[in-house]
Amino acid sequence: MRIVTVLVSLLIAYVGVVVAFESLIGIAQPESESTIVLTTVDADDAQHKRVLSLLIVDEKKYVSVNHWPRAWWRRTIENPDVLVTQEGETKPHRAIQVSGEEFNAVQRAHPRSPLMMFLTGFSPRRIVRLDPV
16 A cells, blocks of 8 residues: 555656646746747637747758647647747748658657656657748
8 A cells, every 4th residue: 555655646746747847838938049939829819929949850940849738739730820930030931730751850850858758748749840931
């Protein structure tokens, strides 16, 4: 019985770490030279901005969802016409969900570290290509 208590306690602590990490990333939205600001539009035409890491493969721009909070992802799939702000310049783009070999190529070029996978609760990864309009 004691081992079950310890395992449940460890699981609760781990979930707490994941929730704290995801919340901190969502609130802080750290920006750097390797990030962009993606502006999506919801069903009510309200704009939402999210800082995302930019992934470049074969001179194409990609972003990926690596966390459990996925509102920007759902809005992008529902309305793929997005705005990308990079180095102070905002331009329209079309977000195209990638799969198959293209997904694998991005995954190989930009793998997630085991630590990041652990901190994000092993969330499934999804990737979109951002094509300039």
